[in-house]
Amino acid sequence: MSDTKWVYGFDEVADAQAAVGGDWDEVRGLLGGKGANLGEMTRLGVPVPPGFTITTEACLAYLDAGEQFPGDSWAQAEAALARVEEATGKTFGDKDNPLLVSCRSGAKFSMPGMMDTVLNIGLNDDVAEGMIALTGDARFVYDSYRRLIQMFGSVVLGLDDEPFEEVLTGARKAAGVASDSELPPEALLGVIAEFKQLAPAFPSDPREQLKLAAEAVFRSWNGKRAIDYRNAAGIAHDLGTAVNIQTMVFGNMGDTSATGVAMSRNATTGENKVEGDFLVNAQGEDVVAGTRPTLHVEDMAEIMPDSYAEFIDIAGRLEQHYHEMQDMEFTIERGTLWLLQTRDGKRTAQAAVRIAVDQAEEGLIDRKTAVSRVSPDQVDFFLHPQFSAESKAAAGKLAEGLNVSPGAAVGQVAFTADLAESWAKDEGRKVIMVRPETKPDDVHGMLAAEGILTSKGGRTSHAALVARQFGKPAVVGVAEMEIDLKAHTMSVGGATVSEGDWISIDGTTGEVFTGQLETLVPDISDPWLMKLLSWADEFRTLGVWANADYPVDAERARRYGAEGIGLARTEHMFFETERLPLVQKMITTEDPAARQEALDGLLPYQRGDFAGLFRAMDGLPVIIRLIDPPLHEFLPEHGQLLRDIAAAQVSLAAGEGDASGLEAKIAADTAMLERVEALHEANPMLGTRGVRLGIMIPELTRMQVRAIFEAACEAAKDGVDVHPEVMIPLTSHVNELKRQRSVLEAEAKAVMEEQGIEVDYKFGTMIEIPRAALTADEVAEYAQFFSFGTNDLTQTTYGISRDDAESGFLMAYLEQGILTENPFATIDRNGIGKLMGIAVEGGRSTRPDLEIGICGEHGGDPKSIALCHELGLNYVSCSPFRVPIARLAAAQAALRSA
């Protein structure tokens, strides 16, 4: 123990690095992030006020030993202090030439929840008088002194800050001034006297001040706030914090002094130009507080040209050294520049992209690093309009829900899909469609609206899925919002919003505002982003395809970089106005001829849809999924039919209205009710859908396959390079696939023969039922491709009905920490991920060249994309709007695993 080095001067960072074996991350672990960077700057010859760091190991030993400094650690600190005295030529506690120091905590990871700073340590009555003699600035010295007592009282002694502030308020009142900085020296002397009474334990001995402050920092590691923060942020509890003791420098010592903060590049635009604020004759907190208008750091060039030149040089050197844009604090004390901190700078999404690309082109970093530095969420920013921060701050927030589809939308509230559509189409109004929840027959309204807001539903509710699919901003599950569809109003808390009122919703954050907020529209064609994504494409091995039902979506997906369509749903098309009656007839008739007639009516529509997709994706694969949902989804809702019948019966009984009309309505509704009840399923998610429908009603899927191949042949004849892939959903047993494929492939061949042209095609299946994954070796006998439907696979593997759960227990689980991630947002690695691994292995054992992808909602989620890369999938397929994100995430996954 006696050999342990517990304290490192800022000039000893090389020793610290040697002690931990060279790894910079371990230096940060030993000295904390702040201490390590102060040492590194010192090593680089950057002017840093001298000081030293007491290590995190000392902290842990101190706490372990029942709050006792271990071994000779405090003696080492005193020796380090002596070296600082030597370096500065000042002496701690010496009234004639006093050294003042700050004491700051500094853990490996930044922890806002921890005790931070005590400044001006070393002042007492005597030293203060000596400093006044030295500086001639009594106000400055007394103000520094009262700040020491106040911070020490609060941070070290744990006193309530309020009584101190009351003293200050009283003094300002008495002096008739508005701010503390205007208080005259004599008034501050009175404040100091009163502060000493509030903090009788404040020691006048500078060395005791310092030791107690260091101990307070160590103890703060186990404070409640710090522990809570670490729990929340997932930081280990056994790291400890370092203490940094550093010579005080003052930017408020006249017109040759100044203080400021600056970034080495523009944090908003990413432009390669130092950017920041500074103030002459001021302290750091004045810059932050904004009590005086700050100057732009460029203005230093005129005011303090030498310091400016030095600072620009240092900023450049630091960026070169860290290979990253730096966020720096500096102080100029009587013409001498000091750097007090440097760290990697925060930036907007736009700046992040530009800086990464610029730095790579400058040769500062390589392209792999550039690709790794931008987060997929930052790419998302480019794809959706955003509210400006100012307009958000100015607006009144109405409520908050789930942020299920990003982007900002402003519009007038419409409570029905029809109204939303007619306002938008006929009157050109901007509309936000507001519903308790949405259903397939609301889609026309959703398409017409700027954004969607619902009070029910979860992350994968119908509203959320459709919104993401079409890139519409959406906030769902705003439970506190009560919608009165009859009164055409909604209310949250006290506020009431009527149909036609303006609201603004932020699908990126889940916020809902009243009124019209200002929006900013970033640009997907940003040249830096385009370059970054092209680099990402070089590194990724995972393909990126898109889910698109309509040609316009497919075109967008292709523009965004999609290399195929991984999922075209065929049933959305069934809900369109001209088609739904045919679909309902097909379902409700018992007569095979009538059913066939309805199917024949649908065929041309489907063929047209598919032909458009093939043309848009000329040369690329298009996976078309055969009908998936249970048939009752296309029929009226059971409870609504019962209510309609009851209403008509009541009118009849009361003798109101046209009796024969009512009776006819009752008869028609009752007939429909019977059919709805016949098709009723206790658990439709596990019911007659997907391939099960195809087996029970083969003429339906046969019609779809005919439409696909007629469209493909037609396009091929026009010279389009078509690659249809027919996807059979919900397979659970290989025999289902075997049976359906033989029926459907025969139809495909018949069409190609009729058309006199052959097209390249595949038959494959969704893997969305656990059994299909478990028996993938068998399933692959009859599937040329697999596509994981991870939404359904999550539902069945987890035994969770997503809509029920996301407005119920699943949200409670996430709040209570039973689950840390929503499995419908990010693939559950241990459960669903394991099952996917079994499926990949099984499928490829039978068919080594099996094409495997994913087309669930997770296809656009970066963590899930990383898992897909690890599992060796061929591609992910996601909403067109997430294609650029997926390209980047796939590249990052490849780089991480390389």
Next chain:
Amino acid sequence: MSDTKWVYGFDEVADAQAAVGGDWDEVRGLLGGKGANLGEMTRLGVPVPPGFTITTEACLAYLDAGEQFPGDSWAQAEAALARVEEATGKTFGDKDNPLLVSCRSGAKFSMPGMMDTVLNIGLNDDVAEGMIALTGDARFVYDSYRRLIQMFGSVVLGLDDEPFEEVLTGARKAAGVASDSELPPEALLGVIAEFKQLAPAFPSDPREQLKLAAEAVFRSWNGKRAIDYRNAAGIAHDLGTAVNIQTMVFGNMGDTSATGVAMSRNATTGENKVEGDFLVNAQGEDVVAGTRPTLHVEDMAEIMPDSYAEFIDIAGRLEQHYHEMQDMEFTIERGTLWLLQTRDGKRTAQAAVRIAVDQAEEGLIDRKTAVSRVSPDQVDFFLHPQFSAESKAAAGKLAEGLNVSPGAAVGQVAFTADLAESWAKDEGRKVIMVRPETKPDDVHGMLAAEGILTSKGGRTSHAALVARQFGKPAVVGVAEMEIDLKAHTMSVGGATVSEGDWISIDGTTGEVFTGQLETLVPDISDPWLMKLLSWADEFRTLGVWANADYPVDAERARRYGAEGIGLARTEHMFFETERLPLVQKMITTEDPAARQEALDGLLPYQRGDFAGLFRAMDGLPVIIRLIDPPLHEFLPEHGQLLRDIAAAQVSLAAGEGDASGLEAKIAADTAMLERVEALHEANPMLGTRGVRLGIMIPELTRMQVRAIFEAACEAAKDGVDVHPEVMIPLTSHVNELKRQRSVLEAEAKAVMEEQGIEVDYKFGTMIEIPRAALTADEVAEYAQFFSFGTNDLTQTTYGISRDDAESGFLMAYLEQGILTENPFATIDRNGIGKLMGIAVEGGRSTRPDLEIGICGEHGGDPKSIALCHELGLNYVSCSPFRVPIARLAAAQAALRSA
């Protein structure tokens, strides 16, 4: 090729055995089952009419070569025929001393779909005249002749049989007789002439007859019927069939001739005494046809004492040789006994058990063989009353449905649970409860009824589950049956059954009859069965536990041999009349105090239920599952509430009834409707149930755990050896279990502290969600036992809602052969079985002594039990009525894998 032996005389079976390397199964493969047994009897010195077998290899080579006898095979057959001539002293085709032969197919496995027999080969006009001279019996000879032509025409020439039968009908009419055997010789001569015209290709050359017949047998292997049969029965297509050519013997050559069939033991009771029928001066088919009253084989002792003694001796020797009860055909031709066939005899369940036990005690077989010889289905027979075959034959079958709970029940139809209960309890009537489907509040009626019949639902519908649980015969899903609850009638096809009419249902077969059928009640205390099961217990390694909710069931289970309770459901108890209002209050109140009050009211009931279980299972483990179903199951049905409200509104509108009463009803129903709608889930199977309920409403499961431990402590104080195991259902993530277990185990400890007594207990979980199985290593950290809930595990892993599917696509899948087994009846080995294996391996990797069982419906299914044995489970738990079956199945699984 020229060395190949294609033909084996019956006296050359030893050569055949040597040729295949000694294995008897391969002898059967080469010679077919019939040929092998004829050879074996010959080897044993049993008198068998001489003959020979053309091998299956010859058949395959014949078919391979484009229907040409391979090599010298036909020459070998002719040589074998010469040896038969030598042995019999008769000559084939010689009119003075003719040899007649039969030609029969004989594959390795019995195949009813194949061509079978041509008799009397060797007859033509000349030979017939010679035989008449020899026997003096023209009628016999002509009849034999016409049979040859008819069989040859049908079997060899492929002619339609109908014209032949028309000739016979005409002849009977002309002769004025009722049966063919009464036709005089001259009439038969006319028939022969007409038959020859119908079959002009019939050859008069005996050798050609023989060769063509043998070829027809060979060709029949590839006939459509045979291929279909093999596909259905899972028999390989590359086995081929043998041909057996055997000397004809005749039991109808006067009073010293006879023919018969007999078993070496009584096939009905199992008594060790030869049993069978015979007729003097008759042919085999006369015995079977029943045209003359047969004699008991014992009567032979008086009529033909020598033949009888010889036959009894042979029967004994064959049984000794085959170690199995034999089913024999014999013919006595002019005092000489011939055996024509022997094979293992079919028997009733009762006989199977007794014979196996007797044979083991006689030392004929060992106990392992005895245990292996009785099928679990045969044990099932002892547990349920059965209809006598006679009464079934006499009765009119009304319909057929799913045989979901075995046994026979007779009663008067009652269409409501209340009526069923009042008729049974108050009037002592026997009742069959008939409903479209049953619900939990029908249970009192089901308990009171003799049996249950429903028109809807599947193998695991509520009706089926409850019926099996309580051993009530049940037939469900009789789709063709229309129930008119208003008219109190049901109709099937044309028949209508009214309330109060007698019906009989056979839950073993799924049949429904009108009227009162006679029932036979077998006896579980059958001493042979008891002995067999005790032997089974010696061999099995898998424990057999029972699912029981009530003490009376637990007692029965213990009587039947259960070694623990693997599943006591706690929620059934919530449906009882006094309790349901408390349960509904608990669910519908928003006030925590009112909820706690309701729970406090339920506690004593639950405690009482559990105490009874612990007492009944003194010394054995009792696994109690905490509440599992979603809460809305305890509330009124949504559609019904809507209908009730509508009816009241209509009455109000029409001015009928008491307005304020109606308004109050509407208000109350509307309030309940709101709560029902709030609890509504799109897919309740995947919704808020099981542990999810326990986490959302911890006071509910805490009450249950308190009741369990209060009951356990109370019983322990009375000296009962209690082993409660608390089972948490529906775990999908280890954290759910961790959270619930910590809350509940704390409650358990608190109760034991209050009671001042410690009891041995475990906490564990159901494995019924795929994710729990996939992450079993994690789950086992907090589970002391696993119990596979294979019903739910099948639903989620297969993505099939059982009730929906069993009345829908799943039945179609089974009919169409897409699935060969209902996964809700037998565990799907490739899918669910694989997942169970992952769970067993994962769980035991974390906790090597993890107790693992199964408590789904599959626990009583022999194939599933075998899988559980292979997977290394500790026990299966099943309905008390299936415990004996499970004991046997578990032993057989152990013996098979040993």
